[in-house]
Amino acid sequence: MSQGIGILGFQGDVSEHIGIIKTIARKHKKNIPVTEIRKKDQLDNVSGLIIPGGESTTMYKLLNLYGIYDEVISRAMDGFPVMGTCAGLIVISKETNDSRVKGMNLIDTTIERNAYGRQIDSFIHEINISGIGEYKAVFIRAPVISDAGSSEILAVYNNKPVMVRKGNILGMTFHPELTNDLRVHEYFLDIVGGEG
Ligand code: GLN
Numbered sequence: 001m002s003q004g005i006g007i008l009g010f011q012g013d014v015s016e017h018i019g020i021i022k023t024i025a026r027k028h029k030k031n032i033p034v035t036e037i038r039k040k041d042q043l044d045n046v047s048g049l050i051i052p053g054g055e056s057t058t059m060y061k062l063l064n065l066y067g068i069y070d071e072v073i074s075r076a077m078d079g080f081p082v083m084g085t086c087a088g089l090i091v092i093s094k095e096t097n098d099s100r101v102k103g104m105n106l107i108d109t110t111i112e113r114n115a116y117g118r119q120i121d122s123f124i125h126e127i128n129i130s131g132i133g134e135y136k137a138v139f140i141r142a143p144v145i146s147d148a149g150s151s152e153i154l155a156v157y158n159n160k161p162v163m164v165r166k167g168n169i170l171g172m173t174f175h176p177e178l179t180n181d182l183r184v185h186e187y188f189l190d191i192v193g194g195e196g
Contacts (some may be wrong), residue, residue: 005192006046009036010062012054012087016177020185027182032189040071048081048192051088053140053175056113057100059091069104076106081168083188089171090143107169108149109161115144127174129155129163132183137162137174145173 007017018034025032035046043049049072051059063069076082076092084092084107093103095110103111116123122140129135131154145161155163155172163172163184168191176184 003045003047004033006035006037006049008051009038011058012052013177014052017050017052020177024182040068051084051091053086056087056090059087060101073104079168081192083170085172085175092171107166107171108151109145109164110147112144112146114141116142125157127155127157138178139174142173
């Protein structure tokens with residue numbers, strides 16, 4: 001990895017993602033700088049971007065307001081790695097089925113927002129992630145991927161894809177930043193480092 005990792009810093013689980021990347025850096029005794037991205041020029045200083053969970057409609061507005069939306073699309077089309085978790089996945093998807101969030105179409109997924117119900121319907125469930133193994137996934141007002149299109153399905157829950165990949169783009173409906181399990185972020189860092 002030539003530079004560090006950016007976390008879209010507007011809203012949502014920003015500090016949790018930063019914490020996980022710092023823990024990974026300590027564990028592997030590597031220097032992995034982490035930048036909270038709030039301006040598009042900051043993307044010059046990172047080798048990959050994480051778009052966190054939170055509220056996708058708010059994130060969409062701010063991404064456009066600060067000119068980051070189009071910048072991420074053009075960089076991702078040139079191979080820049082992007083990982084979207086929950087609301088972040090909604091933002092990078094092809095079809096969100098919600099006029100308030102236009103998906104970036106970085107990955108060929110169709111989404112149903114809040115398809116598991118309200119906040120109270122959040123849950124933790126064991127899933128099996130291809131290339132990672134057994135994993136306790138935290139779902140919070142998660143979207144459902146109703147169609148993964150041409151993307152590779154890395155994990156399913158209830159017969160629905162919950163983690164998908166298309167080359168440099170990785171998305172999941174759950175929250176790897178809310179556990180002590182580092183493996184999903186390590187998987188993304190391998191993509192960023194070109195080892196994916
Ligand atoms: N329900 C939120 C949305 O649609 C996503 C929830 C989350 O990121 N935990 O934006």
